[in-house]
Amino acid sequence: MYSKYLSMLMPALMAILAAATEAPIAGYDVFVPEWEVRAHPSGDSLRLNGTAEDVIQQIEKINPDFKRSFNVDDLPEEEEGINSAHELQSRAVTTFPLDRVICDNFEPAKSAEVMSAVRYLNDIGGRPKNGGGPANCGRVSCGYKVAVWWCNDGAQTRELSGFSSITAGIYAIQTMCQQTRPKFAGQAFHPDNWNVIVRWEDC
Numbered sequence: 001m002y003s004k005y006l007s008m009l010m011p012a013l014m015a016i017l018a019a020a021t022e023a024p025i026a027g028y029d030v031f032v033p034e035w036e037v038r039a040h041p042s043g044d045s046l047r048l049n050g051t052a053e054d055v056i057q058q059i060e061k062i063n064p065d066f067k068r069s070f071n072v073d074d075l076p077e078e079e080e081g082i083n084s085a086h087e088l089q090s091r092a093v094t095t096f097p098l099d100r101v102i103c104d105n106f107e108p109a110k111s112a113e114v115m116s117a118v119r120y121l122n123d124i125g126g127r128p129k130n131g132g133g134p135a136n137c138g139r140v141s142c143g144y145k146v147a148v149w150w151c152n153d154g155a156q157t158r159e160l161s162g163f164s165s166i167t168a169g170i171y172a173i174q175t176m177c178q179q180t181r182p183k184f185a186g187q188a189f190h191p192d193n194w195n196v197i198v199r200w201e202d203c
Helices: 002-019 052-062 066-070 084-090 111-124 164-177
Strands: 034-038 043-048 101-103 128-129 135-142 146-152 185-188 196-200
Touching: 002 111, 002 196, 043 052, 052 066, 052 111, 052 146, 101 128, 101 164, 111 135, 111 164, 128 135, 128 146, 164 185, 164 196
Parallel strands: none
Antiparallel strands: 034 043, 034 128, 101 185, 135 146, 146 196, 185 196
């Protein structure tokens, strides 16, 4: 029953969310990302909209034990070698050319909080879908004072195989932009005409 009402209300909620959010790039429109996710490990796929944090709140209304069922961790990523330049580059270079990363074009966010966003996106799983462009951005995560944006510069609607495609962009940005600094921000461009932005936001 909840899923039925949610699907009826979603178009109006999407319009409100998009109107209330300003794109990170001047002149770009805002879309609300769509996620194909499961509330239960063996459950049917659901189509939900919003940031990762919004979607998890929606899922927890369906399955209060969602985080435990899927091992979703709220805590920032531990160091555990995550700052190894070689490791980060190996994760990102196959999909995001490092010479197409721009650093310091936005207000920087704390590295530990960026890694928390990475973990959130990786843990939630599912397939992300965005609105057709060009010049269209959606905020896929906003929490711990860091925002992750997914921007589409192609004309067609785009669906990725998973959010690991977006987190690969975050790793590329970290590889090129963090160095030894506790904060960083940047933008990574994918060859398929979309890009990922990481920056500080008050959320």
